[in-house]
Amino acid sequence: MTRVIHTGDTHIGYSQYHSPVRRQDFLDAFETVVDDAVDDAVDAVVHAGDLFHDRRPELRDLMGTISVLRRLDDAGIPFLAVVGNHESTRGGQWLDLFERLGLATRLGDEPVVVGDTAFYGLDHVPVSRRDDLDYAFADHDAEYAALVAHGLFEPFGYADWDTETVLTESDVAFDAMLLGDNHTPDTAQVADTWVTYPGSTERASASEREGRGYNLVVFDADAAGGDDRVEIRRRALDTRPFVFVTVELREGEGESRVRERVREYDLTEAVVHVEITGEGDPVTPAAVEEFATDEGALIARVTDRREVETDGEVDVSFADPEDAVRDRLDEMSLSTAARDVESAVRADTVPDANVRETVKRRVEERLDEEGDLDAFEPVDSADSDSDDDSDSDDDSDSDDDSDSDDDSDSDDDSDSDEQPDGDESDADGADGDESDADRAGPGEVDAESDPAETADPDPAATDGQVSMEDYL
Numbered sequence: 001m002t003r004v005i006h007t008g009d010t011h012i013g014y015s016q017y018h019s020p021v022r023r024q025d026f027l028d029a030f031e032t033v034v035d036d037a038v039d040d041a042v043d044a045v046v047h048a049g050d051l052f053h054d055r056r057p058e059l060r061d062l063m064g065t066i067s068v069l070r071r072l073d074d075a076g077i078p079f080l081a082v083v084g085n086h087e088s089t090r091g092g093q094w095l096d097l098f099e100r101l102g103l104a105t106r107l108g109d110e111p112v113v114v115g116d117t118a119f120y121g122l123d124h125v126p127v128s129r130r131d132d133l134d135y136a137f138a139d140h141d142a143e144y145a146a147l148v149a150h151g152l153f154e155p156f157g158y159a160d161w162d163t164e165t166v167l168t169e170s171d172v173a174f175d176a177m178l179l180g181d182n183h184t185p186d187t188a189q190v191a192d193t194w195v196t197y198p199g200s201t202e203r204a205s206a207s208e209r210e211g212r213g214y215n216l217v218v219f220d221a222d223a224a225g226g227d228d229r230v231e232i233r234r235r236a237l238d239t240r241p242f243v244f245v246t247v248e249l250r251e252g253e254g255e256s257r258v259r260e261r262v263r264e265y266d267l268t269e270a271v272v273h274v275e276i277t278g279e280g281d282p283v284t285p286a287a288v289e290e291f292a293t294d295e296g297a298l299i300a301r302v303t304d305r306r307e308v309e310t311d312g313e314v315d316v317s318f319a320d321p322e323d324a325v326r327d328r329l330d331e332m333s334l335s336t337a338a339r340d341v342e343s344a345v346r347a348d349t350v351p352d353a354n355v356r357e358t359v360k361r362r363v364e365e366r367l368d369e370e371g372d373l374d375a376f377e378p379v380d381s382a383d384s385d386s387d388d389d390s391d392s393d394d395d396s397d398s399d400d401d402s403d404s405d406d407d408s409d410s411d412d413d414s415d416s417d418e419q420p421d422g423d424e425s426d427a428d429g430a431d432g433d434e435s436d437a438d439r440a441g442p443g444e445v446d447a448e449s450d451p452a453e454t455a456d457p458d459p460a461a462t463d464g465q466v467s468m469e470d471y472l
Contacts, residue, residue, distance in 0.1 A: 001220035002115030005037050008048030008180025009200035013061035017299045025240045027064045029201040032237055033214055034068050038075045044114045048180025049084025049124060049150030069103040079104045080112060083123040084150040084180060107148050111140035117219045118142040122149035127160055135170040144219040146176045153179055156186050163190045176230045183208055187232055194230045202239055206273050212237045241270040249280025258288050267297040276304040337376045
């Protein structure tokens with residue numbers, strides 16, 4: 001029998017709402033998972049990616065994570081993990097650093113046996129590169145086998161990865177797929193294999209309303225019962241409370257009614273989201289937010305969803321607005337990459353809260369794929385239509401609860417947006433040791449490093465950001 005904690009999407013370093021308290025919350029949630037692992041004496045902690053929220057974690061986030069992992073190591077519990085899309089770089093990964101320190105094991109196509117279970121790993125792979133995957137895994141002689149992977153797999157929401165293809169084309173018969181990326185916890189059975197997400201360990205957006213937690217997975221036919229060989233149980237985490245207040249105003253009602261509804265809730269140290277609908281008088285969001293914080297809230301956000309009437313006549317055209325937009329885009333001779341970004345911004349399938357993360361990811365993938373950066377060159381309008389059609393749906397990434405999380409709320413700008421350069425497309429630090437960095441998983445295509453990228457040897461010179469070259 002093998003008992004493991006399956007977790008993921010811890011997003012350490014995320015300064016949600018630009019709050020240092022919220023930043024600490026994400027590390028605290030990971031620490032709680034490790035505390036539970038030690039107290040329960042599990043055989044391993046399996047992390048399914050996005051340990052960090054950003055590919056350039058600050059020194060304080062690295063040191064905090066190392067401190068937590070050392071507690072796990074002191075207890076003799078291995079930490080098995082894969083690389084997620086938020087933290088992935090084109091060179092060595094931060095997970096490689098932890099492995100060199102003896103604090104983690106990066107899973108790949110070779111089995112890592114814990115108890116009577118063989119664990120394999122599949123890092124996040126962009127949609128455009130998945131056709132090159134062959135799902136070739138080395139043999140094992142353990143009783144059970146599990147694949148740990150990061151991505152949006154079927155049959156769960158916003159899926160773009162065919163789970164059955166992975167299972168049928170793999171050289172190994174897996175008893176379970178332990179997944180990360182989708183922040184909504186869920187479990188299903190595909191091709192007689194259990195497939196499960198533990199969800200994120202902290203709320204990375206206001207859409208993640210249900211409680212946070214992780215999975216306890218037991219590989220044992222007797223424990224599972226029946227024909228099953230795997231038992232999956234969800235455990236809750238005690239995290240920062242989120243309070244959601246909906247106020248429907250009637251005619252004549254205004255800010256006093258909103259305050260009255262807010263006062264009905266316990267706001268102590270909570271993140272409070274107030275949504276205003278209905279009719280009623282105008283309400284000043286800032287005044288309500290200040291009132292909520294005075295009532296004890298850590299952070300308050302107000303969204304007024306009522307239609308705003310405008311004075312004067314409005315010139316309305318019934319022409320197709322999409323046609324007008326396309327005509328204007330053709331006149332601008334945008335590059336293929338720019339059109340891809342434009343389609344992400346206007347796409348109905350991408351929630352507003354995830355537009356920033358979707359655009360960031362698409363630009364990063366373009367940089368990885370286009371060594372000569374042709375996709376960023378302006379194109380003639382005559383050629384733009386075909387490029388736009390072929391690229392706009394390459395990677396929709398409409399992951400409302402994924403990092404896709406990502407994952408951030410519209411007000412939840414991540415710390416990466418506060419960097420001096422503000423450019424996340426090549427924010428991957430310096431290349432690490434090639435012999436260690438290339439073990440990204442079966443069939444993954446290695447992207448060439450950008451020769452223009454150089455790591456600053458002085459961490460202080462990067463405003464608290466450090467590169468892997470400082471450690472490897």
